[in-house]
Amino acid sequence: MLYEAELLDAQVIENLENDDDAALKALINDQYAQDIADVLERLNTEAKFRVFELLESDLAAEVLDEAGIYTTRQLLTHLSTERIVDLLGRMPPDDVLEIIAEDVPQRRDELLEAMPTEIAQELRESLNFPPSSAGRLMTRKYLKLREDMTAFEALSQLRLVNSKVETANDFYVLDDTGHLIGVVSLRAVVNTPPNRRIHEFMERDLIYVTADTDQEEAARTLARYDFLALPVVNDDLKMLGIITVDDALDVLTRENTEDMMRLVGITTSEGDDEPYFTAPIFRVIRQRFVWLLLLFLADTFTGNVLRIFESELAQVVALSFYIPLLIGTGGNTGAQTVSTIIRGMAIQDIKPRDTFRVLRRELLNGLILGTLLGAVGGLRAYLWDQNLSLAVVIGVTLVVVCAWSNTIGSLIPLFAKRIGIDPAIVSAPLITTLVDATGLFIYLSIARLILGL
Amino acid sequence: MLYEAELLDAQVIENLENDDDAALKALINDQYAQDIADVLERLNTEAKFRVFELLESDLAAEVLDEAGIYTTRQLLTHLSTERIVDLLGRMPPDDVLEIIAEDVPQRRDELLEAMPTEIAQELRESLNFPPSSAGRLMTRKYLKLREDMTAFEALSQLRLVNSKVETANDFYVLDDTGHLIGVVSLRAVVNTPPNRRIHEFMERDLIYVTADTDQEEAARTLARYDFLALPVVNDDLKMLGIITVDDALDVLTRENTEDMMRLVGITTSEGDDEPYFTAPIFRVIRQRFVWLLLLFLADTFTGNVLRIFESELAQVVALSFYIPLLIGTGGNTGAQTVSTIIRGMAIQDIKPRDTFRVLRRELLNGLILGTLLGAVGGLRAYLWDQNLSLAVVIGVTLVVVCAWSNTIGSLIPLFAKRIGIDPAIVSAPLITTLVDATGLFIYLSIARLILGL
Known part of the structure; x- marks a missing residue:
């Protein structure tokens, strides 16, 4: 059966209101961790703790793992060190790592101290890999074999280590x-x-990644070859662990969210996948304000361009009526290009060596789109203002602006990649703003030339 | 080892140029299908066919399956019906379905005729499910058990059916x-x-979907519960097949691309995941032009708003200098909101019942962002034009425009969802354009009021 979010919410709240802990306990311990995590997101702090306390330990560990970062932090701050260490001991090591490194870094050393020495040692080793690397995502528990073992021995091996490994679809053969x-x-x-x-x-014939590979690249490699797990090795090709498909799916979903948010100019830090409602509003504001302010300041330059052409605008008032249309079209064209290129690079359709092919293609696209829009725009301007010269200005400007914004929209992410910056950092509004100022300059220069102002 | 795209490309091309078919055959038959598919995308038609002909049948089937839609179509048009039927017989049935339903629909009946009756019958049944439904994605080959079987009998069962099933990580128990x-x-x-x-x-305690569930929803369900396969049932809860994690990954990647492209106003049809370089340019232009033209026409209304306030603009020329800044900021704010909401709905953070919570939250966000930007903008305007009234106009306009564009940016995708339209169809440029015209109206009305024009 598929879980009914509203129904489960209502049942939990009813039991909370009736103070019926026995019924609540029976209800929630019969659910999937993901569903309980969703319910928790909608409860107030006190109710959250009450529900969590009624969970059996294994399920509680899973819920802690599945909850949004804000709820996880609340729970971890509330719980005793002993209880946390017990819960972490029930989780896959890669998720433990995420919790101590990202969710509650301030309690990292305290928690590592309190853990069994062997596990703490492994976690410390993993923490040496850079954030967002495959080494941080992998689990060190996997099924190992030697090549001279028989199939029968391999199956006995599976029975032996069964409880310790997270997934067991493949055996890895080591020398x-x-x-x-x-x-x-x-x-x-x-x-x-x-x-x-x-x-x-x-x-x-093996496919693997090294521990310092970026998580997104590792996840795409796993997805590309339809694997359920991907081996991770060190630089000497010694086996370190495996990345499992469920973690790869999480990474890709998070990266996609990041790419989309950045594309419209919302700064996101790595691994920032806070659910919509639980994200603290002051952080949302900060993430959005940074970009808006930057674009705002950039846009004041656009105003400066207008001031430069003040006398032209005063002579032909009709010129100003076309400003929103021209900068809007330039911005829209540039936004289309930049997202196409960023997406193409993310899914590796576009590789670094393709720079020139991309530029040629986008310039051609821009010229064709500009010609089509220029014809429509010129005609529209003529019908509106009955001024042939002005209509020509509008038409020509559209061709140039579309070609220009397509070029800018492909050049900037390609250039970012070249100099080692994640191209997804380049947002559509940035392109739009660049095109606003330069597009106006192009427009009014063409007007000055053709209208002889 | 990870595959070196440029190296493999170069080796294939060298062998093609030397007409060394023996070496070429040895080289390519030792590669993963995904890597050969990538090489094919970069070859001209003739070379593509030559390389494909040298592949062993099982690998050729995999390559056909992994190649971009354009290459798949080229190959399928080139090959004899007999050869295609042989290749399709080597593929998982869900991929065969995709090929005959989407890649070469014009040869659908001919191919179904030529296939073994039993398989053709199953495919016909699957074709009865709506496009993009779980029924189209599932495979009917899975491991079945009865509940009174022993573990030993289950393993014998696995050996018996082994070659017929695509994945074998779970057994499904049927009555x-x-x-x-x-x-x-x-x-x-x-x-x-x-x-x-x-x-x-x-x-x-089972999680499953019905065959008419949307593929994206099914894929997200599988991902949510970290499954390797998700059972698909009919309305009477009879088992029909399973969706495997690799197909779910493909669906989510494709949906993410679609959402990003739509967000910046590129129309994409369902299942349209053409690689960047092989997408025919006239189709790319068409996909982009549709939206650009629509936005272009909408933007001409913005020009109309300016014409309405012609006398105000003539009286205070400085008013026009702030136009790009104000409509830019409104557009940027709205674009941020719309992408946050669309993403939140896609990953089910935001559910239909949340409409009011979302609106309240975004209105608050808009007011805070507007106040911050209004303070900066008002100050900037005062320093620039030394006109206190004008500075107040700019400041107040920014508050109102940010609140307004945040409301519009959340209202439209929420409304689309309510009336059953995919909210991802609502693009950031659409919001931007709406905010352009309405924002200018707000700006110039406030100016008229405060400046007493």
């Missing part, structure tokens, strides 16, 4: 020094005669 | 009438004593 030399699926092992040796049927 | 009653993982079956019966350890 004596820990290098990855092959992969076999659990399915293949079950399906082969029990005495067959692993090296006889393992896959040797 | 005598084909209803889904439980799920067990392969791992659990391997780990339990061989004589234990399935009903003793199967998971009974």
Whole structure:
């Protein structure tokens, strides 16, 4: 059955209001962690803690893991160190890492101290990998085999380590020094005669990433090859761990959100995937204000361009009526281009060596679009103001502005990539604002030339 | 090893130029299908066919499946019906469905005729589900069990059907009438004593979707619960098939691209995920021109607003210098809001019942942002034009315009959802254009009032 958000919400609230802890406990412990996490987002702080306290420990750990960052922080601040260490011990190590490194960094050392030494040691090693690297996302628990084992031995191995590994769809074959030399699926092992040796049927043509690979790249590699898990190795190609498909899905969803938010000029920090309603309003304002102010200041230059052409505008008042139309069209064209290019680079359709092909293509696109819009715009201007010269100015300006904004819209993300900046940082409003000022300059220069002002 | 795109490209081209088919054949048949598909995108038509002909059939089928829609169409047009039927027989049925329904719909009936009757019958049934529904995405080959089977019998079952099923991480437990009653993982079956019966350890708390569920919703459900496969049932809850995680990943990537493109006003049809370079330029132009023209026509209204206030603009020329700044800020604010809301709805942070909460929150955001920007803008205007009344006009306008554009930016996608339109169709430029005209009207009305024009 699919979960009914409103129904579960209502049931939880009813039990809370009736102070019926027994019924509440029975209700929530029978749900999926994801669904309880959703309910928590809608409760006030006190109710949140009450519900959380009624969860059985394994489920509580899962809920802590699935909740939004704000709720996770609230819960972690509220709970005792002992309780947190117990809950973290029930979670996959990669999620523990995310919690101590990103959700409550201020309690990082205290929590590491209180954890079993071996686990704390592994976490400390993982913390040495850069944020947003594959090393931070991987789990170190996976199924290992030696190539001279039989299929029967492999299955016994699975029974032995079962509770310790997060996923168990593939076995990784390592040599004596820990290098990855092959992969076999659990399915293949079950399906082969029990005495067959692993090296006889393992896959040797391997795809993997190094621990310092960016998480987004690792996730796209996993998705590209339709894998359920992707091995992570160190620079000497020694096996370190695996990234699982559910984590890859989370990374891609988060990256897509980031790309979309940046595209319209909302600054997001890495890993910032706060749910809409629980994001504190002062942070939302800050994230939005930074860009708006920047664009605002840039837009005052647009006003300066107008001041430069003050006498032209005074001579032909009708020129000013076309300002919103021309800068609007330039901005819209540029926004289309920039998002096409950013998306193309994100899904690796466009590679760094493609710069010239992209520029040629977008310039051509801009000229064609500009010619089409220029014809419509020129005609519209003629019908409106009955002034042929002005109509020509509008038509020519549209051709030039579209070609220009398409070029700018592709050049800037390509250039950002070249100099090592994430191209998704380039927002459509930035392009729009650049095109506003330069487009007006182009427009009024063409007007001066053609109208002989 | 990770594949080196440029290296593989160069090797393929070298072999093509040397007419060394033996070396080319050895080279490409040792690659992953995804990598060969990428190489094909960069070759001309003739070279594409030559390389494809050298592929072994199983790999050729995979390449056909992984290639961009344009290349797939080229290959399918070029190949004989017999060859295509052979290749389709080597693909997962859900991918066959996509090819005959979307890639070459004109050859659909011919291909169905030529296929083995049983498969054609299944495909016809699947074609009855609406496009973009879970029914079109699912595979009908999955591992079935009865609840009274033992773990040992389950494993024998796996060996029996092995070659027919695409993924085999979970077994689905059906009752005598084909209803889904439980799920067990392969791992659990391997780990339990061989004589234990399935009903003793199967998971009974099931998550599934019906066949007419939208693919995006199904993919998000799978991702939400970290599943590797999601069961699809009919309205009577009879099991029909499963959706696998790799298909869910593809759906989410495609939906994200669509949302981003629509957000900046590029019309995309369902399932339109053409790679950047192979998309025919006339189609790209058409997709972009539709929106640009619409926005262009809407922007001419903005010009009309200016004409209404012609006398005010003539009296205080400085008013016109602030036009780009004010409409720019309104547009930027609105674009931020609309993308936040659309994204929030896509990842189900925002549900239909949240309309009022969203509106209240965005109105508050708009007022705060407007006050901050109004203070900066008013001060800037005073320093610039040394006119206190004008500075007040700019400041007040910014407050009102930001609140207004935030409201419009949240109202329109929420309203679209209410009346059953995909909210992602609402683009940032549409909001920007709406805010352009209305924002100017607000600005010049406030100016008229405060300056007493």
